[in-house]
Each structure stands twice: as structure tokens, then as C-alpha cells.
Amino acid sequence: MTSTLRYERQTALKVQTDDYPSRYERQTALKELGEPGQQKLLQAKVLVIGAGGLGCPVLQYLAAAGVGEIGIADDDVVALNNLHRQVLYAENHIGKLKVEAAAEVLKQMNSNVKINQHIVRVDNKNILPIVRLYDIMIDASDNIPTRYIINDACYLLKKPLIYGSILRFEGQVAVFNYNTNITYRDLFPQQPKENEVADCNEAGVIGVLPGIVGSLQAAEAIKIITGIGQVASGKLITYNMLHNSFYEFNITANPLAATFLPANEVAFEGMDYGDVCDVFSVREIDVASFDELRNSAETIVVDVREEYELNETPILESIQMPFSAFDENAELPNAETIIVVCKSGHRSKAAAVLLSRRYKNVVSLRGGINNWFMLNKIDHA
Amino acid sequence: MGLSILAFGQIAEITGNTFSFDLVSDTDALKLSLEKTFPALQRVRYTIAVDKNTITRNTLLNETSTVALLPPFSGG
Numbered sequence: 001m002t003s004t005l006r007y008e009r010q011t012a013l014k015v016q017t018d019d020y021p022s023r024y025e026r027q028t029a030l031k032e033l034g035e036p037g038q039q040k041l042l043q044a045k046v047l048v049i050g051a052g053g054l055g056c057p058v059l060q061y062l063a064a065a066g067v068g069e070i071g072i073a074d075d076d077v078v079a080l081n082n083l084h085r086q087v088l089y090a091e092n093h094i095g096k097l098k099v100e101a102a103a104e105v106l107k108q109m110n111s112n113v114k115i116n117q118h119i120v121r122v123d124n125k126n127i128l129p130i131v132r133l134y135d136i137m138i139d140a141s142d143n144i145p146t147r148y149i150i151n152d153a154c155y156l157l158k159k160p161l162i163y164g165s166i167l168r169f170e171g172q173v174a175v176f177n178y179n180t181n182i183t184y185r186d187l188f189p190q191q192p193k194e195n196e197v198a199d200c201n202e203a204g205v206i207g208v209l210p211g212i213v214g215s216l217q218a219a220e221a222i223k224i225i226t227g228i229g230q231v232a233s234g235k236l237i238t239y240n241m242l243h244n245s246f247y248e249f250n251i252t253a254n255p256l257a258a259t260f261l262p263a264n265e266v267a268f269e270g271m272d273y274g275d276v277c278d279v280f281s282v283r284e285i286d287v288a289s290f291d292e293l294r295n296s297a298e299t300i301v302v303d304v305r306e307e308y309e310l311n312e313t314p315i316l317e318s319i320q321m322p323f324s325a326f327d328e329n330a331e332l333p334n335a336e337t338i339i340v341v342c343k344s345g346h347r348s349k350a351a352a353v354l355l356s357r358r359y360k361n362v363v364s365l366r367g368g369i370n371n372w373f374m375l376n377k378i379d380h381a
Numbered sequence: 382m383g384l385s386i387l388a389f390g391q392i393a394e395i396t397g398n399t400f401s402f403d404l405v406s407d408t409d410a411l412k413l414s415l416e417k418t419f420p421a422l423q424r425v426r427y428t429i430a431v432d433k434n435t436i437t438r439n440t441l442l443n444e445t446s447t448v449a450l451l452p453p454f455s456g457g
Contacts, residue, residue: 054457142457165454167390172454187435188453192426205456236435236451238389243398247387249430249449254437 020112024066037226038066042112044225047071047134049122049150051098053085053210054140054164054217060088061218063106063113067225070106071134073118074098079288081375085207095289122146124269127153136224138217139163145273148191151176151184152262152271160224164217168203169241171213174251175220175233182234182251189256191273209241282352284366287375290339298336304351305342305369313373316341323347328354337361344368384411384442387449395421396450409439411448427452 021028021038028038044067048055051074062070078086078093078101086098093101103115118130122141131137131153139150139161147165154161160178164171176183216237223229236249262268285293293299294317301318303310304326321330323342328351332338338359342348345368356362365372383401396419405411408429416422430449431440442448 050457052457140457142455144453144455147453147455164457166456167454170390170393170454187428187451188426192453203456210457238451240389240398247449248433249451250434252435252437254435256437 023110023112027065032228033226037228040226041066041222042068044136045069045071045134046136046138046221046225047073047118047131048138048140049073049146050140050142051086051088051102052076052082052140052142053166053205053207054142054214055098055138056086056088056102057211057214058138058140058164058218058221059102059106060109061215062221063110063115065218065222066110067113067221069114069116069134071116071118071130072099072102073120073122073130074102075119075121075283077285077289079286080292081286081288085205085210087207087211095292122149124149124152124271124273128157128265128268131157131159134159136221137161138221139165140214140217144192147184149273152268155183155185155261156265156268162217162220162224164213166205166210166213168205169209171209171216171239171241173213173216173220173232173237173239174235175224175231178224178231178233180234182253183257183261185257185260186254187236187251189254189260191260206241212241213239282349282356283363284345284349285339285363286366287372290341290365290372291376293337294339296337300333300335300338302332302338302340302351302355303342303369304340304347309343312343313369316369321351323351326351326354328357332359337363339363339365341365341372342368343370345371384444385447386415387447389450390452390454391425392422392427392450392452395419395425402448404444405442407439407441408436408448411442415450425452 024038027033028035046062046067048058051072076098078089078096078098080094083089088102088105097119099117099119103117106115120126127149137154137159139147141147154177158177161176163174220232223231234251236251238247262271294301303318303320304323306322306324340348340352345366349364352362352364383403386400386402388396388398405414428451429436431446
């Protein structure tokens with residue numbers, strides 16, 4: 001018995017360390033891919049920006065396929081309401097950084113893959129050195145400013161970009177800067193204002209939709225790396241889950257794109273992309289984390305709304321410090337965490353920056369009380 | 382016989398996913414006409430594709446044209 005056990009243990013160890021090529025034999029059996037294709041995968045370096053609904057399936061399939069080096073850029077933490085779609089994470093990851101949780105899971109999945117953790121919210125001041133480290137970028141972000149920042153960085157550094165985005169039951173996928181000069185700005189030249197694009201956090205999403213769209217992005221990455229098939233280069237693919245419909249559009253080179261693309265790296269770093277890339281680095285928390293944290297005795301909530309705004313939502317246990325008369329040096333009770341809130345999450349972010357000069361662990365509620373109130377209303381409906 | 386229109390994302394929520402629309406001469410006229418019928422479209426930014434190619438200038442339309450209204454999505 002003992003010897004059998006030992007034998008099995010040794011076999012298991014062998015699988016971990018010397019599993020190549022059998023680990024990939026089902027994909028190298030594809031004559032289009034073969035051993036040369038696998039070698040290309042093992043040598044590829046891919047950056048995935050955003051480890052959320054789109055990022056999870058992208059990361060899973062690229063790690064499983066044996067992509068040699070994978071970078072993950074994200075600054076968010078896992079929340080309970082992420083789990084229905086961000087399928088890399090489990091309940092024991094709640095409150096952990098997504099980058100760290102994802103790296104842990106992917107390492108267990110394929111220990112041969114090198115995972116680089118970039119714990120950062122990419123902006124136009126920090127993205128270029130990260131992008132330089134990789135061959136292919138995957139935009140799995142969740143907001144418009146970040147999408148323009150990623151696009152413009154990839155344009156400047158001439159890196160292929162696989163774009164994916166979702167809204168409710170629909171998704172978009174496109175490939176930019178690969179065998180064409182087409183970028184996201186040929187499709188949408190000018191960055192829309194916040195109110196011109198529906199926000200997914202508020203719009204709702206079923207988990208399988210980013211699963212499908214992220215899988216399409218991973219497929220494009222594998223095609224680019226191995227040189228097989230037709231890449232959606234300069235094309236926009238749309239998918240509608242409710243109708244099972246796929247459409248493909250050719251993106252025409254747009255003369256307006258040049259007007260809005262940065263001329264060089266200095267111009268890029270000086271551009272104003274709006275909120276996401278402001279110079280303040282205050283951590284924002286989502287509604288689920290807010291509800292978890294605010295009931296703790298170690299947490300205080302600072303509400304910076306004006307007095308006249310307070311009756312718009314149910315009463316929230318908080319310290320009221322209206323932004324119009326905000327005093328960053330005010331004495332606050334001892335607390336492990338200070339959560340600053342306002343109506344939409346903008347003033348609270350600014351106030352959190354001011355408070356964090358004096359206090360530790362100050363965070364801002366993303367989307368503000370409006371978002372919290374709306375999501376709770378949905379939960380209780 | 383009119384134009385075939387395909388709408389996506391938040392535009393489809395305003396107009397429906399697919400619909401026919403009275404033939405007009407070009408995409409500028411179509412945009413005006415659509416925004417008159419669906420005033421909410423004035424507040425949404427979108428790119429137009431005619432017969433599966435995105436357009437960057439005013440483009441002539443005919444009875445067989447299929448027009449797609451493509452807004453950007455932000456979610457991930």
C-alpha cells in the first residue's frame with residue numbers, strides 16, 4: 001500500500017513539473033496549430049487590463065492554453081456581487097485584490113505560466129511602461145476613459161489591441177493596430193461624455209455574456225499569436241445573446257481619428273481623459289463592499305452631500321461634512337476605515353483625497369449614494 | 382419598401398432592434414429623420430454603418446441599403 005501511495009505522489013509531482021507536451025496535446029493535435037503554434041503560445045506575452053467579467057474568461061483560457069507570460073492590471077477588490085460573472089473568484093476571495101486572487105487561481109491552473117501582477121488603475125501617466133512589456137494587449141476594462149487611454153497607448157506603441165465591451169445582453173469585439181492602422185478612434189473618434197454612454201454597473205448584466213465576449217477576445221489573441229485563421233482586424237463584431245445574432249462591420253479609416261489621437265507620448269500624458277485618470281489615487285469601493293464595511297464598528301461614513309440633498313435617500317448613519325464647507329482638518333473619531341460618500345461619487349473622491357493627507361485608509365464610494373440606493377432598491381424589489 | 386435599420390445597445394432600447402424606416406436620400410437626412418421620430422437619440426453618440434461598412438461622411442442610401450446604428454459600450 002505504502003509503495004503504491006508513494007508511486008502516485010511521485011506521478012502527481014511529475015505532472016506538475018514535466019507535463020509538457022502532453023498538457024497541450026489536444027490543441028497541438030490541431031494541424032493548423034501543431035507544435036510550432038504551441039511554441040508561439042509559450043513565448044507570447046499578453047497584458048489583460050481589467051480582471052472583471054471580461055478579464056476572467058480571457059485569463060482562464062490564455063493561461064490554460066499555455067500563453068507564456070500574462071500580465072494582469074487592475075486595482076479593484078473582489079466583491080460578492082462580482083461572483084455571478086467573474087468566475088475566477090470564489091467566496092474566500094471577497095475583499096482581496098482581484099490581481100492577487102486571479103494570480104493565485106491561474107498559478108494553480110497552470111504553474112508554467114508566468115503571471116505578472118500590476119496592481120494599478122491604468123491611466124495615461126502610468127500605462128506606457130506596462131504596455132511596453134507585452135506583445136498583445138487585451139482591453140477588458142469597464143469604462144470609457146480607460147478604453148480611450150488603452151487605445152491611445154497601443155496606437156503610440158504600435159501594439160495589437162483586442163477590444164471587448166458589453167452592455168446588458170450585447171457585446172462588441174474588435175482588433176486594432178494589427179495588420180491595419182485602424183484604432184478605436186476610427187470607430188468612435190471622440191471620447192463621449194459620461195452621460196452619453198450607458199453605465200454597465202447600473203445597467204445590469206448576466207454572467208455568461210461577458211463569458212462569451214471574453215472568450216471571443218481570448219480566441220482573437222490565440223489566432224494572432226499562432227497566426228491561424230482570420231483575425232477581426234479592423235472589424236467590429238457584435239453579439240446579441242438574446243437573439244443569437246452576430247454581425248461583422250468593416251471599420252473605415254476615419255479622418256477625424258487623427259484629430260483626437262495623441263501626437264506623441266508627451267501629448268498623451270498631458271491629455272485629459274476625465275475622471276479615471278485624475279492624478280489622485282484614492283481607492284474607490286463598490287456598493288457591495290460599502291454595505292459590508294459600513295456596518296462594522298471600525299468604519300465611519302462621511303457624507304459630503306449638502307443639507308438639501310440629504311432627504312433624497314433614506315437616512316444613512318454618517319458624519320455630515322457638506323462639501324461646500326469641507327474642512328479637511330476636522331477631527332474625526334478613530335476608525336480603521338473612513339468611507340466618504342456623496343450623490344454620484346465625484347465630490348466624495350475629492351474629499352477622500354483631502355482626508356487621506358491626515359487619515360489612513362480613506363476610500364470613496366464609487367457611483368455615490370445614487371448608485372447604492374438604486375442597487376439596494378433592486379435587491380429588495 | 383423602406384430602409385432596413387439595425388440598432389444596437391442603448392439605441393435599440395429607444396428604437397427596437399430592427400425596423401424599417403422611410404427611404405431618405407442620404408445618411409445625414411436619415412439621422413435628422415430618426416432623431417425627429419426618436420428625440421432621445423439626440424443624446425446618444427453612435428457611429429453609422431451602411432451595408433456593413435462604417436461611414437465617415439454623408440453617404441447616399443437606396444432601397445436595398447441596410448443601416449446599422451452602433452453606439453459604444455463601456456461595460457466589462
